[in-house]
Amino acid sequence: MTDSSQVEYEETEAPRDVAIERSKRELYEELRTTESSPFYEVELREIFLFAMGYGREKGGRVELDGDLHYLFGRDSLADEQEWIIQSVAVKETRDPDILRDEKLVYTIAQEYANSGIEKLHGKVFGPDEALNELTSELKSLHEAEE
Numbered sequence: 001m002t003d004s005s006q007v008e009y010e011e012t013e014a015p016r017d018v019a020i021e022r023s024k025r026e027l028y029e030e031l032r033t034t035e036s037s038p039f040y041e042v043e044l045r046e047i048f049l050f051a052m053g054y055g056r057e058k059g060g061r062v063e064l065d066g067d068l069h070y071l072f073g074r075d076s077l078a079d080e081q082e083w084i085i086q087s088v089a090v091k092e093t094r095d096p097d098i099l100r101d102e103k104l105v106y107t108i109a110q111e112y113a114n115s116g117i118e119k120l121h122g123k124v125f126g127p128d129e130a131l132n133e134l135t136s137e138l139k140s141l142h143e144a145e146e
Contacts, residue, residue, distance in 0.1 A: 007095060014102035017070035018048060019110055020117070025069045027121040037124050045072045047117075049084055052109050055116025056088055061108065062115040074106070085109045 031039040039047050089098050089105040123134040
């Protein structure tokens with residue numbers, strides 16, 4: 001029995017590259033290249049995934065606006081990383097059929113990362129209390145999952 005309010009997802013392919021707003025590229029680079037950052041020398045795709053998760057928890061989805069920058073190729077993602085992105089889309093829609101629409105799955109991830117990167121950057125480079133707060137938030141999120 002099917003629910004008439006159920007969304008029909010179009011079968012699409014995921015984009016070749018994962019995009020961010022060009023204006024936010026510097027936020028990723030600063031997180032990755034500043035020695036005092038907890039993301040120092042971390043791969044950009046890892047920072048993207050963290051920003052996506054943080055945006056989902058703290059910021060919500062924000063559409064990409066303006067010029068785009070392709071942060072990394074999707075083929076550089078490990079299977080586990082792709083599953084994280086897919087899991088966020090399923091959680092967002094509460095419908096596993098969304099996995100048919102791979103383009104939408106990545107749009108959701110990019111929109112969460114779009115809000116999350118600003119919040120994350122603000123926590124890391126804000127006052128010391130902000131970084132301590134981020135550490136506490138991460139610890140409590142991890143404990144809640146156990």
